[in-house]
Amino acid sequence: MPTRGDRHLRAVQLAKQLATLGARLKTIHFVTGIPPRQVQNLFFPDARSIPRGRAPDSAEWYHNANLIMRTDACLIGAKYRQLRDQGFTAGEALVFAYRAYQAVTMSPSRISLDRAFNLVSYIDGIWLASAPTLSVLTCPVCGCEFIAAVGTVASPSEACPFCKLLERFPVDHRIQASYPSRPTADMTDRQLGMLALFHKLSPDTGGDISAK
Ligand SMILES: [Zn+2]
Structure with a gap:
């Protein structure tokens, strides 16, 4: 059985892959369950690098x-x-x-x-x-x-x-x-x-x- 830690680690890894592929914060949040602000703190330390524009x-x-x-x-x-x-x-x-x-x-x-x-x-x-x-x-x-x-x-x-x-x-x-x-x-x-x-x-x- 995967532990809570395993699941969290998996979610963070997935979030990183999504961020690398250009996903916006909300998309990463939907897919991984990680709150957008936390995604930002983890993967977009420079706020200017956050993907912008209208979501499809x-x-x-x-x-x-x-x-x-x-x-x-x-x-x-x-x-x-x-x-x-x-x-x-x-x-x-x-x-x-x-x-x-x-x-x-x-x-x-x-x-x-x-x-x-x-x-x-x-x-x-x-x-x-x-x-x-x-x-x-x-x-x-x-x-x-x-x-x-x-x-x-x-x-x-x-x-x-x-x-x-x-x-x-x-x-x-x-x-x-x-x-x-x-x-x-x-x-x-x-x-x-x-x-x-x-x-x-x-x-x-x-x-x-x-x-x-
Ligand atoms: Zn055909």
């Missing part, structure tokens, strides 16, 4: 985001779901899924840790959400996992974000430039396969986008 709000963001942002969100959501199913705590799954996302996309990250926190809250019905409003589905066409509103049924006639991305990849330089040529992290195999496929389709780089 509402799960509606996903439905209105552009295709690249939605694909990024799916990479995080799918990895999070996978880790949760493997028995990781919500906080650990958030940190690991976000790191895996950073490893397969270009820096600076288009999705912030706070946005990822917001997304997985609505996937899991925890933290910011009292019930799940987003779910992770498997596309019957490409096999990728993607995020959709709860209650959505995956259908072959409805293209998922990865299907759309694949279709537009050969003609859209913004999409081509958005993903590195050799993703290395442990994203789900299917999603890694999709990203690899995009690069094979790249029309003028011989598959190596980084050569540009």
Whole structure:
């Protein structure tokens, strides 16, 4: 049985990881239970280094985001779901899924840790959400996992974000430039396969986008 000390130590370690990934005080408080002022004292001795600005709000963001942002969100959501199913705590799954996302996309990250926190809250019905409003589905066409509103049924006639991305990849330089040529992290195999496929389709780089 873990002692109170063990649990506290674990919470502080998680808080440090979240702070390193750019999480704001409130996010760290939600995930670890450590009061914001204590988080500040521990990890932001210089008040100027505290992340500022409006916190991302509402799960509606996903439905209105552009295709690249939605694909990024799916990479995080799918990895999070996978880790949760493997028995990781919500906080650990958030940190690991976000790191895996950073490893397969270009820096600076288009999705912030706070946005990822917001997304997985609505996937899991925890933290910011009292019930799940987003779910992770498997596309019957490409096999990728993607995020959709709860209650959505995956259908072959409805293209998922990865299907759309694949279709537009050969003609859209913004999409081509958005993903590195050799993703290395442990994203789900299917999603890694999709990203690899995009690069094979790249029309003028011989598959190596980084050569540009
Ligand atoms: Zn698909």
